[in-house]
Amino acid sequence: MNRGRIAVVLVYEPATVRHKPVPLVRVENMLLAADVVRQAIAEAEARAPELAKADAVLGQVEHAEVNRLRDVLAALLPGFNAAQMASSPTII
Numbered sequence: 001m002n003r004g005r006i007a008v009v010l011v012y013e014p015a016t017v018r019h020k021p022v023p024l025v026r027v028e029n030m031l032l033a034a035d036v037v038r039q040a041i042a043e044a045e046a047r048a049p050e051l052a053k054a055d056a057v058l059g060q061v062e063h064a065e066v067n068r069l070r071d072v073l074a075a076l077l078p079g080f081n082a083a084q085m086a087s088s089p090t091i092i
Contacts, residue, residue, distance in 0.1 A: 005028055006028065006030065006033050006076060006077060007026050007027060007028045007033070008026070008027045008028075008029070008032050008033055008036050009023050009025070009026045009027075010023070010024045010025045010026075010027075011023050011024065012024055030077070030079075033077065034077070037073050037077065040069065041066060041069060041070065041073075044062060044065055044066045044069060045066055047062050048062035048063045048066060
């Protein structure tokens with residue numbers, strides 16, 4: 001199967017909604033992408049209990065989002081191990 005490329009894009013998000021986000025730089029580096037993946041999963045996992053305190057359904061939705069994120073990344077990133085990411089998230 002021919003896969004597309006994986007890239008990390010740094011985006012500036014203006015403080016006002018009158019201006020759109022501006023992509024600043026694009027980097028194709030699998031090690032950096034893996035770090036970004038770990039961070040994204042860790043942040044989503046941290047949000048889930050906080051959301052659950054306010055609303056149990058929102059907490060469940062966020063947990064489902066974490067699982068969806070793992071599944072999507074496992075399909076797109078060569079060598080990505082969703083089970084390993086689940087057991088040892090890295091927070092940068």
